[in-house]
Amino acid sequence: MISFRPLRAEDAEGVARVERESFPTPWSREDFWREASNDFACYIVALEDEEIVGFGGCWISFEEAQVTNIALASLHRGRGLGKPLMTRLMCAAAERGAERMTLEVRPSNAPAIRLYEGLGFAAIGVRRKYYQDNGEDAILMWHTKLKEFVDERCSAETDARD
Numbered sequence: 001m002i003s004f005r006p007l008r009a010e011d012a013e014g015v016a017r018v019e020r021e022s023f024p025t026p027w028s029r030e031d032f033w034r035e036a037s038n039d040f041a042c043y044i045v046a047l048e049d050e051e052i053v054g055f056g057g058c059w060i061s062f063e064e065a066q067v068t069n070i071a072l073a074s075l076h077r078g079r080g081l082g083k084p085l086m087t088r089l090m091c092a093a094a095e096r097g098a099e100r101m102t103l104e105v106r107p108s109n110a111p112a113i114r115l116y117e118g119l120g121f122a123a124i125g126v127r128r129k130y131y132q133d134n135g136e137d138a139i140l141m142w143h144t145k146l147k148e149f150v151d152e153r154c155s156a157e158t159d160a161r162d
């Protein structure tokens with residue numbers, strides 16, 4: 001059974017494990033430990049029983065939420081789990097006062113782009129050579145109607161899964 005809850009300091013190792021499986025320049029356990037007590041950060045973890053299988057996070061500044069990272073353990077990808085995870089992150093950010101959310105994504109990351117578009121994000125530009133590991137561009141995406149999204153989706157999504 002999959003469940004979701006906010007990040008706790010003791011989750012740092014589990015989240016860092018998922019991060020290492022997911023990104024070429026991963027954040028460390030200490031980075032996530034710090035994020036758990038960062039007042040500007042908002043993170044949601046996905047658990048299967050007690051094991052962390054995914055997480056998503058953002059930094060909130062006034063009305064804007066900047067997604068830092070979202071990832072699932074490799075065995076849990078491609079099963080539609082990204083959508084409820086991202087939805088919960090959007091809901092949590094909106095509860096903290098965010099009205100807009102932004103993120104960067106690699107043009108080669110088709111599942112992620114599809115996920116974000118399906119949740120109402122739109123591509124508004126490109127950051128040239130953004131990713132340091134391979135010089136790939138980033139697509140810059142925004143969701144500008146977080147409150148409307150929350151009104152429509154959050155209570156239903158919270159009840160729909162698990």
Ligand SMILES: CC(C)(COP(=O)(O)OP(=O)(O)OC[C@H]1O[C@@H](n2cnc3c(N)ncnc32)[C@H](O)[C@@H]1OP(=O)(O)O)[C@@H](O)C(=O)NCCC(=O)NCCS
Nearest residue numbers: 022070071072077078079080081082105110111112114115
């Ligand atoms: C990105 C990620 C969170 C998506 O979560 P997921 O649960 O695996 O995604 P899903 O299986 O729901 O797929 C998302 C969408 O992409 C589609 N998709 C999957 N593979 C695809 C492909 N190769 N090409 C095009 N679309 C694809 C799915 O059909 C789905 O669309 P739908 O909801 O309209 O059917 C997950 O794959 C992951 O952790 N990736 C590694 C880390 C990462 O890239 N994070 C994002 C950084 S910006």
